[in-house]
Amino acid sequence: MTNTPALKPERPFFSSGPTAKIPGWSAQSLETKALGRSHRSAVGKARLKYAIDLTRELLGVPDDYLVGIMPGSDTGALEAAMWTMLGARPATVAAWESFGNVWIQDAVKQLKLKDLTVLDADYGEIPDLASIPQDNDVVFTWNGTTSGAKIKNTDWLAEGREGITINDATSAVFAQEMDWAKLDATTFSWQKVMGSEAQHGMLILSPKAVARIESYDPEWPLPKLFRMKKGDKINRAIFEGATINTPSLLATEDYIMALEWAKSLGGRQAMFDRADANAKIVTDWIEATPWLRNMVYDPEQRTNTGVCFVFQGDYYDSLSPEEQAAVPKTIASKLDELDVGYDFNGYRDAPPSLRIWCGGTVEQEDLRRLLPWIEWAYAELQA
Template identity: 80%
Template sequence: MSNMPALKPERPFFSSGPTCKPPGWSPEKLDTRSLGRSHRSKYGKARLKYAIELTRELLGVPDDYLIGIMPGSDTGALECAMWTMLGAGPATVAAWESFGNIWIQDAVKQLKLDNLTTMTADYGEIPDLASIPQDNDVVFTWNGTTSGARIPDTDWLEPGRKGITINDATSAVFAMEMDWAKLDATTFSWQKVMGGEAQHGMLILSPKAVARLESYDPPWPLPKLFRLKKGDKVNTEIFEGATINTPSMLVVEDYIWALEWAKSLGGRSAMIGRANANAKIVTDWIEATPWLRNMASDPALRTNTGVCMVFQGDWYESLPDGDKAAVPKKIAAKLEELDVGYDFNGYRDAPPGLRIWCGGSLESEDIARLLPWIEWAYEELKAGRL
C-alpha cells in the first residue's frame, strides 16, 4: 500500500451546498434573542432588515435597488422573478449546467412562453451570449454550480438594454463582482458562499425590474409565495423585513453571523480574495496532475468557487463506462470514511468527476491538505486496493 499523507484537513467540509461554515463558527455564537419571537414583532423585523442592510453593504448593491428575503432558497427567488416578470416580450433562457436547464424547463413547460429562445452548452462551456438580442429578457446563471464554468464578463449586456436580465448568482455573489448596472433581478441563497443554512433566498431588484412588475401582470396564476405586489405597486414591506411567509429566525441569525464575519475580514473584496486563493490551489494542482483536467477548458471561464474536474489518461480511458463513473465515487467515499473530505464527488447530473468548493468560508490549508489524499486514493484504486 502506498503511504498515506501525514496531515488531514482540520475541517473536511468541501460540499458545494450547503457549504463549509466560516472559520470560528459555533452555534453558541449565534444571537438567539429573536428565537421564540414572532418574525413580525418589532425585534424580529429589525433583525430581518439588518440582514438585508448587511447584504447591501457587503455586496455593494445600489441604494435604489430592493433586496428581499424569499422562501425556497435560490430556486424560490429565481422562479419568483421568472413567474412575475417574463412573458411581457421576447425572452432568452441560457443554460450550461443542471440548474440553468431547470430554468429552461420552467420557461418551456410551465410558463409556456411565446417568443422564447433557449441556448445551451456542454458542461464546462457557455453558449454564445453575445448573440442574444438586446430587446430580449434574458435568464442566465452567472456561475455554473455543477459545471465550474462562469461568465467571463458582462460585455454581452449593453447598458440601457430594453430587456430585463434575470441573474441566478447563487454560487457567485461574495466570490465574484456583480455588474449591478446591468442586472435587474439577481438571486442567491445563503447556503452557498456564506456557508449559511438552506431554505432562504435573496431577490435583488433594480428600478427597471420594479417598473416591469408594476406595469405587467402575467397571464398565469401566481401562488402566494410569488406575489410581490400590493394592488398595482410592489409591496415594499417585503424588502424591509416583512417576509411573504414565516422565516426561520435561527437561520436568519446564522446568516447575520456569517455576514458580520465577512465584514470583519474586509468585506466583499476579502471574500473574493479568499475564493481566488483557494481556487488557484486546486486549479494549479489539476494542471500539474496528468490524470485530471478542469471541466472548463478555457481558463477565462473557470470558476473560483465549485471547481470541477474530470479524469483522463490511458488507465482511466481503458475502463468500461460503468467503471469510469465509479472512480470519483470510490475516491470520495474512501476519503469520507477516513474523515479526510466530505461531499466533493461531482454533481449527480454532471459528467463523472470531482467538485471541490473553494469559496471564502474555506481555509486554504484545508484544501491543500485534501489534494494529496485524492492522489493517494487514486493510486490505491488504480492498483486495485480500493
C-alpha cells in the same frame, strides 16, 4: 502502493451547498434574542432588516435597488422573478449546467413562453451569449454551480438595454463582483458562498425590474409565495423585513453571523481574495496532475468557487464507462469514510467528476491537505 498522507483537513467540508461554515463557527455564538419570537415582532423584523442591510452593504448594491428575503432558497427567489416578469416580451434562457436547465424547463413547460429562445452548452462550456438580442428578457446563471463554468464578463449585455436581465448568482456572489448596472433581478441563497443555513433566498431588484412588476400582470396564476405586489405597486414591506411567509430566525442569525465575519475581514473584496487563493491551489494542482483535467477548457471561464474536474489518462481510459463513472464516487466515498473530505463528488447530472468548493469560508490549509488524499485514493484504485 503510495504512502498514506500524514495530515487530514481540520475542517473537511468541501460541499458546494450547503457550503462550509465560517472558520470558528459555533452555535453558541449565535444571537438568540429573536428566537422564539414572531417574525412580525419588532425584534424579529429588525433582525431580518439587519440581514438585508448587511447584504446590501457587503455586496455594494445600489441604493435604488430593492433587497428582499424570499422563501425556497435561490430556487424560490429565481422562480419568483421568472414567474412575475417573463412573458411581457421575447425571452432567452441561457444554460450551461443543470440548474440553468431547470430554468429552461420552467420557461418551456410551466410558463410556456410564446416567444422563447433556448441557448445552451455542454458542461464546461458557455454558449454564445453575444447572440442574445438586446430587446429580449434574459435568464442566465452567472456561475455554473455544477460545471464550474462562469461568464467572463457582462460585455454581452448592453448598457440601457430594453430587456430585463434575471441573474442566478447563487454560487457567484461574495466570490465574484456583480455588475449591478446591467442586472435587474439577481438571486442567491444563504447556504452557498456564505455557508449559512438553507431554505432562504435573496432577491435583488433594479428600478427597471420594479417597473416591470408594477406594469405587468402575467397570464398565469401566481402562487402566494411569488406574489410581490400590493394592488398595482410592489409591496416594499417585503424588502424591509416583512417576509412573504414565516422565515427561520435561527437561520437568519446564522446568516448574520457569516455576514458580520465577512465584514470583519474587509468585506466582499476579502471574500473575493480568499476564493481566488483557494481556487488557485486546486486549479494549479489539476494542471500539474496528468491524470486530471479541469472540466472547463477556457481558463477565463473557470470559477473560483465550485472547481470541477474529470479524470483522464491510460488507466482511466482503459476502464468501461460504468467503471469510469465509479471512480470519482469511490474516491469521494472513501475519503468521506476517513473523515478527510465530505460531499465533494461531482453533481449527479454532471459528467463523472469531483467538485471541490473553494469559496471564502474554506481555509487554504484544508485544501492543501485534501489534495494528497485524492492522489492516494486514486493510486489505491489502481493497486
